[in-house]
Amino acid sequence: MxxxxxxxxxxxxxxxxxxxxxxxxxxxxxxxxxxxxxxxxxxxxxxxxxxxxxxxxxxxxxxxxxxxxxxxxxxxxxxxxxxxxxxxxxxxxxxxxxxxxxxxxxxxxxxxxxxxxxxxxxxxxxxxxLAVCRDVPFPELPTALAGQGDRAVFYMRSHWERLVVQRELSGRTVSDLELTDVVVLDGYPLSEGPELASRLTGLRMYGEDGGWIVEHYSFSPCHNFSYRRHLQTVCRPGFEGEVLRQD
Structure with a gap:
């Protein structure tokens, strides 16, 4: 291919x-x-x-x-x-x-x-x-300011726990899953990560299986999750109540 x-x-x-x-x-x-x-x-x-x-x-x-x-x-x-x-x-x-x-x-x-x-x-x-130059380092960079712009991105190791037995949904077998643990791996601005991780815990979704996965979360400045026709919204610190905006 x-x-x-x-x-x-x-x-x-x-x-x-x-x-x-x-x-x-x-x-x-x-x-x-x-x-x-x-x-x-x-x-x-x-x-x-x-x-x-x-x-x-x-x-x-x-x-x-x-x-x-x-x-x-x-x-x-x-x-x-x-x-x-x-x-x-x-x-x-x-x-x-x-x-x-x-x-x-x-x-x-x-x-x-x-x-x-x-x-x-x-x-x-x-x-x-291509030339290889192992002695060309990346410079030290300052910490990114929190609360700037209207967007933040994070990569997290998430644990989704199965709540109920599997069932059929839209022709496939899924489970009700709850986000029970979140580990911030990296993101920007990184200092917002711990607070956002705590706000993500408890979210629910449909999935084929539970367990640990690495996921990307994008906040513009909020992120919406739909579950059982209910909209779950998680916003960046300081942006609570903002309307979801698309990038």
């Missing part, structure tokens, strides 16, 4: 954008991360990763961290995939970062909106030609 995907999309290679990628300084990275604004931060980190991937050292701890943080901010399976590919050679991500990336990564052809990213990625097209 991968080779078929790449073979078909390679025919479009002439349409790729050959413009010089925008260079991003460490100061710009620090300012964007500190802002606590997902929209601002993700545009800067995506630009920085694009520049690093086209630069003289595409494989480095710096580019691995850029790919991971871009994936975190955008919920991008492509960027999580690239973060793991780079990390395989430089061993720079933490165990928690690897857990998030492994759970959220995507593969070529899995999502149509990511097809061009995989096609024109140097990590996919010519991985053997």
């Amino acid at each position: 991968l080779w078929v995907f790449l073979g078909i999309l390679t025919l479009l290679d002439g349409a790729s954008n050959t413009a010089e990628p925008l260079q991003v300084s460490e100061t710009e990275l620090a300012t964007a991360w500190a802002s606590g604004d997902v929209r601002e931060a993700r545009s800067v980190f995506e630009a920085a990763f694009n520049a690093a991937s086209q630069g003289p050292c595409p494989i480095s701890p710096y580019s691995a961290e850029l790919a991971y943080r871009t994936g975190l901010l955008m919920r991008s399976g492509y960027h999580f995939n690239m973060a793991l590919k780079i990390d395989d050679q430089v061993d720079s991500l933490s165990d928690t970062q690897r857990e998030v990336a492994q759970s959220m990564r995507s593969e070529p052809g899995e999502y149509q909106h990511e097809d061009r990213q995989f096609l024109f990625s140097p990590y996919t097209a010519r991985p053997a030609d």
Whole structure:
């Protein structure tokens, strides 16, 4: 499947954008991360990763961290995939970062909106030609401000406990599940994570099975969950009562 995907999309290679990628300084990275604004931060980190991937050292701890943080901010399976590919050679991500990336990564052809990213990625097209620079570190960044912008994203290890025996719903067998335990793995702005985790506990949903899974939660600034025709709403601290907005 991968080779078929790449073979078909390679025919479009002439349409790729050959413009010089925008260079991003460490100061710009620090300012964007500190802002606590997902929209601002993700545009800067995506630009920085694009520049690093086209630069003289595409494989480095710096580019691995850029790919991971871009994936975190955008919920991008492509960027999580690239973060793991780079990390395989430089061993720079933490165990928690690897857990998030492994759970959220995507593969070529899995999502149509990511097809061009995989096609024109140097990590996919010519991985053997890429320079490895293990001595290019990622800079220390300030803590992201809480309560900024209207959006927050989190990746959590969630435990869903089965409440009742399985039953039929819309032609499939499901269970009533309750969220009984939440572990914050990573997110932005991270300082809001513990409070949001406590607010998520007790949510209910339908599912095929219970147990532990890694999940993505997006708050804009609230997140709605539907269960038994009842709307469950969880909002970021300071945004209680806000109307749900779509990104």
